[in-house]
Amino acid sequence: MPGVYRLAFTAPEIARTVQPGQFVHLRVGSTHDPLLRRPFGVHDVDRECGTVSILFQVVGRGTAILAEVRPGGVLDVLGPLGRGFTLPAPALPVALVAGGLGIAPLAFLLRRLAAAGIKGSLFQGARTAGLLLGAEETVPGFKRRLATDDGTAGHRGSVVDLFTASLVAGYRYAYVYAAGPYPMLRALATRMREYRLEGEVSLEERMACGLGACLCCSTGVQSDSGTGYARVCADGPVFPVREVAWS
Numbered sequence: 001m002p003g004v005y006r007l008a009f010t011a012p013e014i015a016r017t018v019q020p021g022q023f024v025h026l027r028v029g030s031t032h033d034p035l036l037r038r039p040f041g042v043h044d045v046d047r048e049c050g051t052v053s054i055l056f057q058v059v060g061r062g063t064a065i066l067a068e069v070r071p072g073g074v075l076d077v078l079g080p081l082g083r084g085f086t087l088p089a090p091a092l093p094v095a096l097v098a099g100g101l102g103i104a105p106l107a108f109l110l111r112r113l114a115a116a117g118i119k120g121s122l123f124q125g126a127r128t129a130g131l132l133l134g135a136e137e138t139v140p141g142f143k144r145r146l147a148t149d150d151g152t153a154g155h156r157g158s159v160v161d162l163f164t165a166s167l168v169a170g171y172r173y174a175y176v177y178a179a180g181p182y183p184m185l186r187a188l189a190t191r192m193r194e195y196r197l198e199g200e201v202s203l204e205e206r207m208a209c210g211l212g213a214c215l216c217c218s219t220g221v222q223s224d225s226g227t228g229y230a231r232v233c234a235d236g237p238v239f240p241v242r243e244v245a246w247s
């Protein structure tokens with residue numbers, strides 16, 4: 001895909017322990033400019049080879065520098081960090097809802113769920129067919145449903161509309177996992193509340209330390225006892241949908 005890169009690096013310890021939904025924090029250059037590390041959800045691991053993959057889109061100077069990394073290059077990587085997705089008991093039908101590059105962390109989760117014998121549906125949306133990453137990949141036990149804004153593949157419209165249509169048609173899911181742009185996740189959370197569905201979302205937020213110390217990644221959360229703030233890097237990036245105080 002234009003402007004989107006898949007980067008695999010050797011990090012056996014991370015590959016051995018990382019869970020779907022967790023992230024790595026990368027220093028993108030060998031100097032202190034740019035100063036801040038960048039967080040990337042883990043897209044895939046190969047435990048035998050000890051490799052970890054991320055997917056990223058070039059959106060600024062940091063990711064542009066990262067796109068220039070060549071085989072044999074050395075990266076400074078912290079991880080695995082954060083709280084990942086909860087795996088349900090096997091055999092429950094689950095739904096995964098991915099918008100845009102939200103497919104990056106969900107693809108890792110999808111493979112883990114399938115390996116555990118869990119079945120369900122993957123709803124994947126993008127602006128246009130050429131941006132539906134991995135759409136041709138088949139995963140045992142999972143049906144892939146596609147949506148594009150321009151109708152060039154699958155349902156014409158949003159992935160949340162496609163997911164809602166399946167609920168209207170009578171499909172039910174024991175658990176929903178989602179990742180993608182914030183407005184999409186907020187719309188999905190509304191539908192899930194209407195249909196009393198439980199699940200988790202992976203939130204994206206600008207980060208600095210990535211370790212829970214600086215509080216720059218705070219997001220609103222809610223519980224029976226009221227509202228407050230949580231750190232996306234340390235308390236998330238995965239949160240139960242009902243705990244997010246959507247803005």
Ligand code: FES
Binds near residue numbers: 217233
């Ligand atoms: Fe510092 Fe999350 S990035 S607390």
